[in-house]
Amino acid sequence: MVLVANTDAVDSVFEDRRAATEELLRRLLTGDQDGDGVSDTAGMDLIRFMMIGNELEDSRPSSRCRNGFQGAFLQPACGDGGAIQTIRAGDTDWMDEIRCRLAAVPPEDIQCVPEPMEAALVALAPSPSPVDVSPRSPLGSTTNAAYREIDDVLVLVMEAGEERDDCSRRLDGVGSECSDETVSLTCCDPNAAPVSRAAMGLRAIVGDRPTVYVSLGMHPTIDPAVGGVAAIDAFLERPSCYLSPWDPHRRMARLARELHPDMHLLTALREPSDCGYGEMGGLVRAVFDRVCD
Numbered sequence: 001m002v003l004v005a006n007t008d009a010v011d012s013v014f015e016d017r018r019a020a021t022e023e024l025l026r027r028l029l030t031g032d033q034d035g036d037g038v039s040d041t042a043g044m045d046l047i048r049f050m051m052i053g054n055e056l057e058d059s060r061p062s063s064r065c066r067n068g069f070q071g072a073f074l075q076p077a078c079g080d081g082g083a084i085q086t087i088r089a090g091d092t093d094w095m096d097e098i099r100c101r102l103a104a105v106p107p108e109d110i111q112c113v114p115e116p117m118e119a120a121l122v123a124l125a126p127s128p129s130p131v132d133v134s135p136r137s138p139l140g141s142t143t144n145a146a147y148r149e150i151d152d153v154l155v156l157v158m159e160a161g162e163e164r165d166d167c168s169r170r171l172d173g174v175g176s177e178c179s180d181e182t183v184s185l186t187c188c189d190p191n192a193a194p195v196s197r198a199a200m201g202l203r204a205i206v207g208d209r210p211t212v213y214v215s216l217g218m219h220p221t222i223d224p225a226v227g228g229v230a231a232i233d234a235f236l237e238r239p240s241c242y243l244s245p246w247d248p249h250r251r252m253a254r255l256a257r258e259l260h261p262d263m264h265l266l267t268a269l270r271e272p273s274d275c276g277y278g279e280m281g282g283l284v285r286a287v288f289d290r291v292c293d
Contacts, residue, residue: 001025002147004120005102006159007053007069008112016270017159017216018102020278023270024157025049025098027284029089034281041288049085050147051101054119054159055112056136068112071122071136072143074101084146113187114161117198117255118168124156124205131201140205153210153290156202159268160217160249161187169193195251199258210290213263214283215252222253223282224261232257232265 003021006014027035031043053069073083078100080086085101087094121131124147125138140148147154160166164187202213222231232253256263264286267278 001047001049001155001157002120002124003049003051004054004116004123004156004158005051005074006055006114006116006161007074008055013268016278017268018099019270020216020266020268020280021102021157022095022098024280024284025087025094027280028287029087029091031288033284033288035279043089044291045089046152047087048147048150048152049087049098049101050083050144052119052123052144054114054116054161056115056119056122069119070143071119071139073123073146083144112161113167113170114164115166115168115170116158116160116252117166117195118193120156120158121198121201121205125201126205130204131197151209153212153287154206155212155214155287157214157216158252160215160252165189165192165249166251166255167192168198189251192251195254195258199255202259211262212283212286212290213256213259214266215249215256215263216266216278217249217252217268219249219253219265219267221267221278221280222256222265223286224256224264225282225286229257229260232260 001024006017023035025047027033028047029043031039031041033040051074052071053074055068057068057070075083078085079097085094085097118133121129122133122136122139123144124140125131125133126141126148127138129138129140167187170187170191170193220231220235222235235248235253236250236257253265256265264280264283266280266283270278
């Protein structure tokens, strides 16, 4: 499982997102597909957990983020340390390590710009890369080569940023003014790389490897096996809810449409809201289905 995490953690739903990640891992380890605490099938024998930051280092003078990441896996001073935490069936002490890895990374009180799509491409792409990530260097066959060492089911979870949609590969300067006044003027769809680029890049990087994509953000929970593209289109045409004064993460929803039927949308909040609840039963079943295939 690779988590592209919003590591500056200045938003109010950080704990909800961390809880969702912990719950997903617990369900996969125990085989609890419906979330009732009872195993429905045999759990996973082995989970490899890896985490990168979605705020890429940006050297432009206008950038407010001085200590973003390069797309490399985070290596915090936790129990296991290193890039990958290995969790085996029957382990009872994995949660402390997970919580250490998921702890907020203080950005010196500076809110970094979220680029979850670009961070995923930079972190996972081999060299030479099937998608141009310059001026950054692809790290999938160097720093992050470990995620390719085993041809297991890849679960790629992308956390959208707080207050703003995905800002991947945004234009220099202000660019076009966003239509919603609640978001940053530079972080909206007209100022970012096409979502289709991220979708095609991820498909090319992953190839035939069984993969489940997930967006954990400000959008409804949509299981592609149930709602399909119709549910995504309904949200994109007329957002059905606002989980906060912020703009919903429409670009992540559009990525789900591009990657259909392999991408799930999971609302970031763990409590019921106007947007529903982040129930991940369909996501867990999809992962087990890939394993069985």
